[in-house]
Amino acid sequence: MLTKQQIELVKATVPVLREHGVALTSHFYKRMLSHNPELMQVFNMGHQRAGFQQQALAGAVLAYAENIENLPALLDAVAHIANKHVSVGIRAEHYPIVGKHLIASIKEVLGDAAIPELIDAWTAAYMQLADVLIGAEKAIYDKNAVAEGGWTGWRFFKVAEKSKQTDNVTSFKLVPVDNGKMPEVKAGQYISVRVFVKGQDLIQPRQYTVVKADATSLTIAVKKVEAVEKSPAGMVSNTLHNDINEGDVVEVSFPVGEFNLPEGNGELCLLSAGIGITPLFAMLKEAVQKDPTRKISFVHVCKNKEAIPFREELALVVKEGNVSFEVFETSEHGRPSEDFFKSLVSQGADYCICGPVPFMKLAASELVKNGVAENKIHAEKFGTGAI
Known part of the structure; x- marks a missing residue:
């Protein structure tokens, strides 16, 4: 004390x-x-x-x-x-x-x-x-x-499927080497994947959203991070893209994370940008499965429609529920404006936001400015720190 x-x-x-x-x-x-x-x-x-x-x-x-x-x-x-x-x-x-x-x-x-x-x-x-x-x-x-199928520390998983989703996003379906039980995963949770990085003499972990989970596997989507100005290339993302193939083994931590689907069955707005679509896609699936009648609007900001991972699966989930899905293409419209965020406001709705930090800060501030209560805005960002 x-x-x-x-x-x-x-x-x-x-x-x-x-x-x-x-x-x-x-x-x-x-x-x-x-x-x-x-x-x-x-x-x-x-x-x-x-x-x-x-x-x-x-x-x-x-x-x-x-x-x-x-x-x-x-x-x-x-x-x-x-x-x-x-x-x-x-x-x-x-x-x-x-x-x-x-x-x-x-x-x-x-x-x-x-x-x-x-x-x-x-x-x-x-x-x-x-x-x-x-x-x-x-x-x-x-x-x-x-927990059922639980563990602490690191567990070995084999890459069962490696699938190119977009020009820079690849999905990895992971199955436990021990063939043991798998835990229940909440939409929005993430795992750490740990690999040896060639040329660096380092074992490095990185966190990735669990996009899909079933009784035998976990699926993640990895964006290949290229070097930009002062930011170095992503060591783990490049290792996964370039060096890890089907049949290879990686280490995986237990799924965690507090950015989950809001409780209840009220109106829901999912707002993502870039690779931020991954936790919100998982939330969409969970929400539709729980209540297909729940009113959901899903708005994704990206360069163009070809940059959306899991496009076919996403389209099927949209058809299964009471869901409207809109793509805001920055190659055509530029960056989202204040009017764009204002158009998303619906009193009483919950908002889940994920994407680059500047986008999330702008989205949250614009929603609040237009009357959305702060406790109705749920946000998560990838990387270090919190929004």
């Missing part, structure tokens, strides 16, 4: 974290991974090289400092982080390592300003946060271990 003085000291660092948070977290990751290189097999090194993890951690540390007296405000963020951590195999024993290097980084970055009282305060604050996350992650691990 933090003392009142320690809370005030943590709060006093908020301005510094706002201005220099990324510098602090960049120093932290460099320090930790140089001292504990085995953790490079756990962390997304592509996101490390692009700076995404540093930015995400800086934002999380700032949010924690800002809400140090109101931790319930962070419950959604804790759930999001805990699911991500479980998916890549972060365990309680990793937290002392992280804490050691984070506190050392605070000392080294702040220099003379890192007085003993401040270091003690941040040490207590970190231990408090670590306890919260360890507890949340343990609950997920325990639940996964006893």
Whole structure:
């Protein structure tokens, strides 16, 4: 338990974290991974090289400092982080390592300003946060271990089918090597797939939505991530596209994720862009299966119709339910305008949004501006951090 003085000291660092948070977290990751290189097999090194993890951690540390007296405000963020951590195999024993290097980084970055009282305060604050996350992650691990067809850690799966969906998206049907039972998967959940990356001497995990699941298999869709400006090519996506073939074996984590189909049978709007269609396609199938009469509008933003994965299956599901499906082609119309989002507003409807961060932020803000309640907007983004 933090003392009142320690809370005030943590709060006093908020301005510094706002201005220099990324510098602090960049120093932290460099320090930790140089001292504990085995953790490079756990962390997304592509996101490390692009700076995404540093930015995400800086934002999380700032949010924690800002809400140090109101931790319930962070419950959604804790759930999001805990699911991500479980998916890549972060365990309680990793937290002392992280804490050691984070506190050392605070000392080294702040220099003379890192007085003993401040270091003690941040040490207590970190231990408090670590306890919260360890507890949340343990609950997920325990639940996964006893679930029907459940497991913790990594399980070997064989690629039963590899199918090209679009120019840059390939689907992989995965079956357990042990032929054991499979868990029930909620629409929107994801798995981590872990592979050896040639030329990097790294084992790397990446998270992919479970697009389809049955009693014997899981299917994911992988977009091949090419190098763009400062962002490196996706190590795992390129390995899966180029080096993993039918019959090969990969490691898979238990399906997790809190971005799921909203409860009830009220009107539903699914709004996706790019590869963000994958969790929403899964939600559409689940919603139609539960109640074919539920009113659903599905709007997908992409370059053109040829860029839509699972097109034939999607068309069949649309016909089975009370579903309207619209494709907004950016090659023809450009980027969605304010009027586009305004046209989607229907009072009382739930909105599920997935796609690139700028698209999701714009969609959420425009919907709220036009009268949609924030608790009716459910969003998920791929990659590091939360929207």
